[in-house]
Amino acid sequence: MSQRRRLPNSLRWRAVGWIEMGLSQADAARRLNVSCSVVQRLWDQYQSEDSVSRRPVQADHELQHLQKTVF
Numbered sequence: 783m784s785q786r787r788r789l790p791n792s793l794r795w796r797a798v799g800w801i802e803m804g805l806s807q808a809d810a811a812r813r814l815n816v817s818c819s820v821v822q823r824l825w826d827q828y829q830s831e832d833s834v835s836r837r838p839v840q841a842d843h844e845l846q847h848l849q850k851t852v853f
Contacts, residue, residue: 789824791836793814794835795834797810797811797813797825797834798815798824798825798834803838807822809822
């Protein structure tokens, strides 16, 4: 099983730059040593949000607290 690692924003933007220059998503993925789906998700996020920064994730305990107070 492969190990998960987070790409720093600088490499995320580099991948977008390569694709904009005409490099394929597969080639960008090979250069970064990540799967094609990682680069595809970055590209999709860039096109929809104009950003490739990581999205904030709410902690489980915060979510559970919010659910208890709402319901």
